Amino acid sequence: MKVILPLIIFSLFLSVPIYSQNETNITYGLKLGALHSTFSNLPESIKGRDNTFDNSVMESKGKFGLEGGFFLNCKLHDTRVAIQPEILFRQSGEKITYKDAVGKEFELGLNYAFLQIGALYKVYPYEGLNFGAGAFYGINLSPNDITYKSNEAGGMYDVATRQFYKDGLDGDDDFALCFALGYELHQSIHFDFRYYLGVKDMIKSNASSFQFIENQNKSSVFCFSLGYSFHEW
Template structure:
């Protein structure tokens, strides 16, 4: 029993440190939404021109903040894809929808301003692309979900500001790391998304 005393003391000290740390932590749950400016980084033929597609994202976040460091997981519905055109066609759209789960580490500086970064895991819910018939001049839309991988991994990099009264503002760039092309084409396709969000902490506990 005597030999176990140091272990018990160590466990007790670590428990007290953990309780003290959580007592000083801020816990918050909130909602956020804003516009997306999405594009696709692809090795496809240079005859196709890709441009930004405007969409939106919306969802919820949780924040655990320890003084200058915070951990913020989120669940977001996100409209992505691209606007594109090829020889003789009008502007066409590739419309991808994802449920994204970023897990961010936030470094706070002054007055609630923070830098954040972390991995984002995306799960495809729909993928549609427009096609142009040069003979009839008609634009049609079809599902290409079987040609797009069901999951995606990105690196999220951003800058945010936690304002008084629970408001949050942040801008973020999601750099696609994985090739989402699963079709017959050998070209690589990666998501690229700029996001700008306004959020509100519905529940806030701690400082």
């Protein structure tokens, strides 16, 4: 079911240019960009009710990743607006660092890969300058890709502790609103800066024998990308 929903959304966005293709100028291309992502409230979720985390500092550092894929830009005839459906692959996640009063340190990494499906509604106020807003559904392809490194006993317990977090934290699909600022050159080169604002909880805590607290862990992603269109307006 979670695959069907984004496909339906993507089909609805495609139906407009396909239905009115005689009045729509369609271009298509590829894009690739770098991003920085964070998840809200993650240290609070992990600290939970475990008193062993007293007198400690746990911080979110965010994670750098990549985003790239295919776009279809459908500029409506005799207007300054366009609809741009996209299918993207994204690497994003979060890195958590921990230090306590007795000198223990560890680094926990959540490394997620997503198939992003969505679209933007774009407005062109002047030449290639454009502003866009839309929504994207991200299917989590690696919900349990977790890394763990510590200075405890020379890392002797890292494998077991990593499994502890893998069993206790499950990555979920993401749904985010997207706000974009871009510029399209006449040579088919596109520059694009985006902010993705997650609106759903995307990390589930298995609370059974763990002390994690379930709360809202929403994504926040900044992305700068470069695109190339294979057909000009």
